[in-house]
Amino acid sequence: xxxxxxxYLSATFTxxxxxxxxxxxxxxxxxxxxxxxQGARCPLRINAYDEECLSIHEEHFLSILSAFQQxxxxxxxxxxxxxxxADFNPTFTRHARLFAMLLLKSxxxxxxxxAEMLQGETSLFEKSRKECIPLVERVQELTLGxxxxxxxxxxxxxxxxxxxxxxxxxxxxxxHYGISGCAAGLNAxxxxxxxxxxxxxxVRGPACPSLSPDEADLLHAVAGFQRSDSAPAHHALxxxxxxxxxxxxxxxxSSLAESLRTAGLILPLRTRxxxxxxxSHHTRSWHFERSDATGRTLH
Numbered sequence: 001x002x003x004x005x006x007x008y009l010s011a012t013f014t015x016x017x018x019x020x021x022x023x024x025x026x027x028x029x030x031x032x033x034x035x036x037x038q039g040a041r042c043p044l045r046i047n048a049y050d051e052e053c054l055s056i057h058e059e060h061f062l063s064i065l066s067a068f069q070q071x072x073x074x075x076x077x078x079x080x081x082x083x084x085x086a087d088f089n090p091t092f093t094r095h096a097r098l099f100a101m102l103l104l105k106s107x108x109x110x111x112x113x114x115a116e117m118l119q120g121e122t123s124l125f126e127k128s129r130k131e132c133i134p135l136v137e138r139v140q141e142l143t144l145g146x147x148x149x150x151x152x153x154x155x156x157x158x159x160x161x162x163x164x165x166x167x168x169x170x171x172x173x174x175x176h177y178g179i180s181g182c183a184a185g186l187n188a189x190x191x192x193x194x195x196x197x198x199x200x201x202x203v204r205g206p207a208c209p210s211l212s213p214d215e216a217d218l219l220h221a222v223a224g225f226q227r228s229d230s231a232p233a234h235h236a237l238x239x240x241x242x243x244x245x246x247x248x249x250x251x252x253x254s255s256l257a258e259s260l261r262t263a264g265l266i267l268p269l270r271t272r273x274x275x276x277x278x279x280s281h282h283t284r285s286w287h288f289e290r291s292d293a294t295g296r297t298l299h
Contacts, residue, residue, distance in 0.1 A: 009026065009029070010022070010026065013025055013026055013029075016103070016106060016108065017102060017103075017106045018106060021102050021105060021106055024098075024102060025099065025102045025103075025106075028095045028098045028099040028102060029095075029099055031091065031095045032092065032095040032096055032099055035084065035088045035091045035092035035095065036061075036083075036084070036092060038088055039084045039085045039087065039088025039089070039091075039092060040057075040083065040084065040085070041082070041083060041084065041085055041140060042140050042141050044057050045057050045058075046058065057083070059266070060079055060082065060083050060143070060144065061083070062110060063079055063264050064076055064079045064080055064083070064096055064100075065096065065099065065100040065103065065110045066100075066110035066264075067079060067264075068096060068097045068100035068101065069100045069101070069103070069104045069109060069110050074178045075178060075263065075264065076093075076096075076097070077093070078144065078177045078178065079144060079264075080092060080093050080096070081144075082143070082144030082147065083144075135216060135270045135271050135272065136211065136270070137210055137211055138209060138210060138211065139208070139209055139210065139211055140209065142211070142219075143265075143267065143268060144265060145260050145265030145266065145267045146219050146267055146268075148173075148174070148177055148179075148182075148260075148265070149186065149218070149219060149222060149256075149260075149267070150211070150215055150219065151173065151206060152170055152173050152174065152182075152183075152186055153186065153190065153203055153215065153218060154203060154204060154205065154206045154208075155169050155170065155173055155206060156169070156170055156186070156187070156190050157190075157203045158205075158206065160194070166187065166190075167183065167187050170183045170186060170187055171183040174186075177263075178263070179259060179260070179263045179265070181259050182256055182259045182260060182263075184252075184255070185252045185253065185255040185256030185257075185259060186252075186256050188249070188251075188252035189218075189249050189252045189253055189256065192241070192245050192248055192249045192252070193240070193241065193245075193249075195245075196241055196242060196244075196245035196248075197240045197241060198240055198241065198242060199240050201214050201240050202214040202215070203215060214239075214240065216270070216272070217236035217237065217239060217272065218236070218237075219267060219270070220232050220233075220236045220269070220270060220272055221233035221236045221237055221253060222253060222256060222257050222260070222267050223257075223267040223268060223269040223270070224236075224269065225250075225253045225254050225256075225257035225258075226257040226258075226260065226261050226266060226267055227269065230250060232269065233246070233250070233253055234246055235272070236272065237249065
């Protein structure tokens with residue numbers, strides 16, 4: 001960040017940090033913004049100053065500062081990993097931690113604000129929670145929470161293809177992010193889909209860079225339950241599950257959604273793909289054929 005921009009921030013930072021920490025805070029923030037600008041995994045979405053809601057990237061940035069202030073190092077590292085490329089991770093992490101602690105020393109705790117954001121207690125954040133945002137087609141554009149669920153789903157289907165028990169793999173996957181409690185919920189949901197799906201379900205290989213309509217619908221369902229609204233889940237899952245199977249999956253989806261929410265991973269509620277009603281095919285997809293006579297397949 002150039003000196004002109006830092007000079008522009010000086011007046012605001014003086015009010016926040018006082019003279020004692022002003023110079024250190026400006027330097028840390030400047031280096032932090034430089035690392036963010038150069039090392040972001042995907043184009044940053046930064047809302048205009050007068051907008052009444054936060055972008056996905058703004059939410060994650062605030063959550064990183066909050067995690068460092070609460071010495072939740074594993075959660076902070078998980079959030080940074082989603083936001084920043086590996087080459088810039090150490091620099092970003094070092095200055096984010098320093099800036100977060102300078103805020104805390106100056107009497108500014110992020111935990112209360114982030115808690116309100118996650119719980120939807122203010123109209124500012126409630127608006128950003130309830131409005132649908134555009135669907136994305138590339139995996140790299142997903143939020144961290146979405147990416148964790150997507151990769152867990154793809155690994156689960158891969159295990160079935162290899163005739164392996166998927167639960168230990170799923171538990172290890174979530175455990176890597178410090179949220180192993182999510183494994184049971186997703187495992188139950190995917191088992192219900194495997195046994196009750198009325199058509200092929202398109203789940204792609206772990207390295208596939210694109211998101212299938214069915215994968216997007218699963219993320220849409222979890223996002224709905226995080227907002228205590230089962231309607232998005234019913235609309236999404238009705239595309240390939242009968243009503244009884246959706247009801248059986250509701251408890252597991254609710255548990256999964258709450259576990260993610262508790263960890264600070266809020267999935268955005270995105271618009272659904274027009275292709276959701278059409279079975280999709282892709283060269284990198286897996287096929288999991290049931291051994292009974294139903295012919296149902298996870299694809």
